[in-house]
Amino acid sequence: MDFFDRFAVPHPSIAIYASMAAIGLTVIAVIAGLTYFKKWGYLWREWLTTVDHKRIGIMYLLSALLMLFRGGVDAIMMRAQLAVPENTLLDAQHYNEIFTTHGIVMILFMAMPFIMFFMNFVVPLQIGARDVAFPRLNALSFWLFFMGAMLFNISFVVGGSPDAGWTSYFPLAGNEFSESVGTNYYMIAIQIAGIGTLMTGINFITTILKMRAPGMTLMKMPMFTWSALIANVIIVFAFPVLAVLLAMGTLDRQFGTHFFTMDNGGMDMLWANIFWVWGHPEVYILILPAFGIYSEVISTFARRNLYGYKSMVGSMVIISLLSFLVWAHHFFTMGQGALTNSIFSITTMAIAVPTGVKIFNWLLTLRKGKIVFTTPMLYSMLFIPLFTLGGVTGVMLAMSAADYQYHNTMFLVAHFHNVIIPGVVYAMLAGLHYYWPKMFGFMLNEKIGKWTAWLLSIGFIFAFMPMYVSGLDGQARRMYTYSEASGFSLMNMISFVGAAIMAIGFVLIVYNIYYSTRYESRDISNDPWDARTLEWSTHTPVPEYNFAILPDVRSNEALWDAKKNGHVLFKGDYEKIHMPNNSGIPFIMSCIFFVWGFSFIFSLWIPVIVTTIGIFVCMALRSFEQDHGRYITVKEIEETETNLRGA
Amino acid sequence: MNQLFPMKQVLGFVFSLLLTTVALAVYFLDMSFAAGMTILLVTAFIQAGLQLVVFMHAGETKDKGAIYTNVFYGLIIALVTVFGTLLAMIWDM
16 A cells, blocks of 8 residues: 555645546546547547647647636636635645646646647648648647646646746755645656657758748748747757756756755755746747737738848847847846846846837737738737736836845736737737637637727736736735735635626637637638638648648738739649658657656656667657658649539 | 768767866865865866857757757856855855
8 A cells, every 4th residue: 555655636626626537537428438439540640640730739729728717717716715815725735736737737838738739730831832841740749838837737637846936946846845746746747748749849940941942032922931930949948958857857856956945055046046947938939929920910900021031040040049148037036136137137137129110010900901800819909918017017026126025926927928828819819710710610700809809808807907906005926815905805806807807708719619609601712811821722632732832922921912813822743742651659759758757747757768768668669650641632632622623 | 982981979978078087186186165166167168159059050050040049148147146146145244
């Protein structure tokens, strides 16, 4: 029995036992359903082994939506706990676990896969490529991310969740103060997902630099592709830092080293320092692709070309460099001198300049445009004012002297939600509505979509504006309760109401997907939004080879040229197309990684050794495998094209 | 014969050995910590550059520009990270 004791949850409650039962039942239901409907073969052939960037993208999307609800439930529980003073809905330990997992799930397992979904689905189509540069690596990226996310998510029913905050600062996250395996989950699960992300970074840089359609120079790439390129460059430079940091944390926790301990020459604040060397660029990895989506949406629905293309690109390049120069603003109050704080204050404020350039470019794109208020456009229009507010409070926080007042209060919490929700989440939802028809061949319902956008925005204002006030009044973040006398009750109650309105908004998204799947017209064109870039020039649904003939590009709005200026996109005849074969190795290898991670977390060294060998065997198999891909014949292409054209 | 003999690589190899000898000197000769670290850092960076250019053929394809941009960008970020960390954690405490 001793052996199994380690898997017990250290701080159980009825909710956790209920979740265990729910997870168990869901797994049984999924397995039974797959068996009953005889879908195992379909699942394996079409999804688990696929290397098609579109399908991998859709799997990223499903995971992101799933994790959105996991993180959302955490958020609602936190707001409910704080809604009234001296609340006992959650105790301190549960509250700690919930704010920790909320942060990690939302950033790493919701926002990251969401942008990976857009990059996977959109970038190859936008640059006129047939797949990414390394399709199998792409599959491995996805499965590693997925297994990392799942490993993290079982923590609350097996062994206990991490509870040291999403930043996991030492010494709190060290063995002395975090005894349960929770923080091991943090180290290992994020490590596995992070390896996947790093691979994606390399993959997409190569894809964008090497596989653009003929004629598409760098300065003729659509803006989303540019933003994806820059984001991936940041990934390649920032994620190794995270990998090293997590490895050091693991060594400290499981192998007795002293990188971040308070004794034996360790330096506890070094964790915070290195964490933010990765953490701040990470913010821009999320926001730049979001900006890219807004650029596409705004120029499409303002019916104008994007204002200031070059300055858009330039500002992103500057942001990517500055993002590595600002990290110490996350710990202005650590105790370093005025010189350091001044340097990092100035670099931080400097980021507001290129960001401001982008905001003005969007506004000038709208000027004299024939604006069409579709759901994606509505999200973008709500984004501009709300995000600017978050930017302004960001400049307030950037002033290191003033930061002593804001640090670690709800003011900070309000600020970063104010940039992430209108900045990233709205972009993801705008992009979801925008690209949905390309993925599934029908539109999402516009009326429900607009209701959702408004509900989310109203809920957002009610949920987060009060935090600015209570934060300035001194309400610290991560406090699990407060007294009546503190006077925080009213603001927190308003916040809870706002969070509840947002929850309704998120449920409406699911309802919209259900409703549109049943009732929306399937009779839509390949280009239902009258858009401007290449992804809309191919068929819906997109054939596996994307483009029967590679497009010829003359400007950054190739499709618009074709529609309005008589440019011929597809010249020449069909030729046989070389495509990669599916492979089960990425999935199998990631499953082994899952077992490896789980064993590592619980220090079960024999399974760790066995699975490590398994991982190397998978890599060796790949190295010695002779797989030259396959060809799609001209006849097959003709058949597919005729079918899709509906002739 | 001249074209077949990899002169550049052989010279690179000899130069690498030389660099290693210089680095080893830090261990065998008695010098201050600062001087030793300086020698190690300088030889390490030259060695890394040699590796990239001579043995990994960084400048020999038309991707030259992209490769060097990447290397320099990486270098800048690494230096900023290291010196920024030193500043925040040690020099300005």
